Amino acid sequence: MNYLSTRGRTAPVGFSEAVLMGLATDGGLLLPETVPEASPETLRAWRRLSYTELALEILALFADDIPRRELDRLVRRSYATFDTPEITPVVPVGDFFVLELFHGPTLAFKDVALQFLGNLFEWLLGQRGERMNILGATSGDTGSAAIYGVRGKENIRIFILHPHGRVSPVQALQMTTVPEDNVFNIAIRGTFDDGQAIIKSIFEDLAFKERYRLGAVNSINWTRVAAQVVYYVYAALRLQEREGADRVHFAVPTGNFGDIFAGYLARRLAGAAIGTLVLATNENNILTRFVNEGRYVRGTVVPTISPSMDIQVASNFERYLYYLLDEDPERVTEAMARFAQSGELRVGFRAQARVREDFVSASVGEAETLETIRRVYEAHGYLLDPHSAVGVAAAAKCRGELPPGPLVCLATAHPAKFPDAVRRATGRDPQRPPALRGLEDRPTRCEVLPADEQVIRDFIARHAAV
Ligand SMILES: Cc1ncc(COP(=O)(O)O)c(C=O)c1O
Numbered sequence: 001m002n003y004l005s006t007r008g009r010t011a012p013v014g015f016s017e018a019v020l021m022g023l024a025t026d027g028g029l030l031l032p033e034t035v036p037e038a039s040p041e042t043l044r045a046w047r048r049l050s051y052t053e054l055a056l057e058i059l060a061l062f063a064d065d066i067p068r069r070e071l072d073r074l075v076r077r078s079y080a081t082f083d084t085p086e087i088t089p090v091v092p093v094g095d096f097f098v099l100e101l102f103h104g105p106t107l108a109f110k111d112v113a114l115q116f117l118g119n120l121f122e123w124l125l126g127q128r129g130e131r132m133n134i135l136g137a138t139s140g141d142t143g144s145a146a147i148y149g150v151r152g153k154e155n156i157r158i159f160i161l162h163p164h165g166r167v168s169p170v171q172a173l174q175m176t177t178v179p180e181d182n183v184f185n186i187a188i189r190g191t192f193d194d195g196q197a198i199i200k201s202i203f204e205d206l207a208f209k210e211r212y213r214l215g216a217v218n219s220i221n222w223t224r225v226a227a228q229v230v231y232y233v234y235a236a237l238r239l240q241e242r243e244g245a246d247r248v249h250f251a252v253p254t255g256n257f258g259d260i261f262a263g264y265l266a267r268r269l270a271g272a273a274i275g276t277l278v279l280a281t282n283e284n285n286i287l288t289r290f291v292n293e294g295r296y297v298r299g300t301v302v303p304t305i306s307p308s309m310d311i312q313v314a315s316n317f318e319r320y321l322y323y324l325l326d327e328d329p330e331r332v333t334e335a336m337a338r339f340a341q342s343g344e345l346r347v348g349f350r351a352q353a354r355v356r357e358d359f360v361s362a363s364v365g366e367a368e369t370l371e372t373i374r375r376v377y378e379a380h381g382y383l384l385d386p387h388s389a390v391g392v393a394a395a396a397k398c399r400g401e402l403p404p405g406p407l408v409c410l411a412t413a414h415p416a417k418f419p420d421a422v423r424r425a426t427g428r429d430p431q432r433p434p435a436l437r438g439l440e441d442r443p444t445r446c447e448v449l450p451a452d453e454q455v456i457r458d459f460i461a462r463h464a465a466v
């Protein structure tokens, strides 16, 4: 399988190169040259597979230059760190289902891809006798999941930028209490969008990227998306088996558009099993406005009680745009340049109609999020974190637009990562799982720096392994 850039000016590369390249050399994002489609017979056979077996089948479609035995070993090792053999259990809650994606080491959906990517990086670098300095930006969850994915790995150092004071206290502690000296935390005085813009700009400086052998852990990296496709297919097949459902709908709390883009690809891969995708946003609702009005207009980031979704410029939107603009890299390049300049991007009526076929969308405010946590807890004894609650609330708003069939709401983080919001909603503190106990008692390491690209470059130059 070859990977192409959304901007068309990077020579096609194989999977391993794509993993190491991260951002395409022309500043675009890598995509497989064709999206594989599973036949009805294959989907039926996949129903019998465990999560790890299914992950192997799906990842093998994308990672075809990794020997299958090695891929199998990497997949098993990655998911052995989860606290349930189901990896991503599908749990009934009233008249919908929750897909619990928080059973990995840092209690958020990011672990599903980042445990795998950490092991994959280590293996690829070991094969080549190379080292890597990872550079990432986080609004709270990618950071700790990436750090836990590579902590202590010999040939890797990791630099994570998070917005100072804009992640939850638990998220900050998860990142900054990791003692391994290959981990560097940087709290920038700015937003996640500032951090993401800085890292993309640094990756675009190919001489710097090459000199410091920079790698990406954000959903810039194709592996992130590929590994997230698995749980959509897994949940849909489980419910087809258990409920006799034809098609399963998904509600996805969305920020950087990585998770729902994985859902979009899962539907292309397993079209017969996956129905409508509900794109759920908090007050930072640029994507909802795009789906409902066809205009993608950058706003100011508003801090919310679902801080990991406090994003205005959604990185993976460019990957979706590539398909929307008929896989024409010139049009994507032009559209992205226009957006960078004016902060606005519009698509025509035909494209808008396609968007409406791909997604339904609603934006959810703070009061509705809290009310959803309270209502679901009181009615079903199930505690949602505020991000997952945005998904559940948006799905309720869009219910009339969904054809018949089971609805699965993605639970993207454990409620204990956001105890303040949960307490406000329900009057009780979520129980802390063992992974979070004692965090406050550990020493922290973090550098607070301005959101300034040159300052970040200097920091990397001082601490990177070359
Ligand atoms: C808990 C949680 N939910 C939802 C999201 C949104 O996911 P995405 O950025 O892939 O759209 C994030 C951040 O990525 C998150 O950390």
Ligand SMILES: N[C@@H](CCOP(=O)(O)O)C(=O)O
Pocket (backbone or CB within 6 Å): 137, 138, 139, 140, 141, 142, 143, 192, 217, 218, 219, 220, 255, 256, 258, 308, 309, 315
């Ligand atoms: N919400 C994310 C933002 C970064 O998204 P990514 O999927 O591109 O890594 C986070 O928790 O950091």
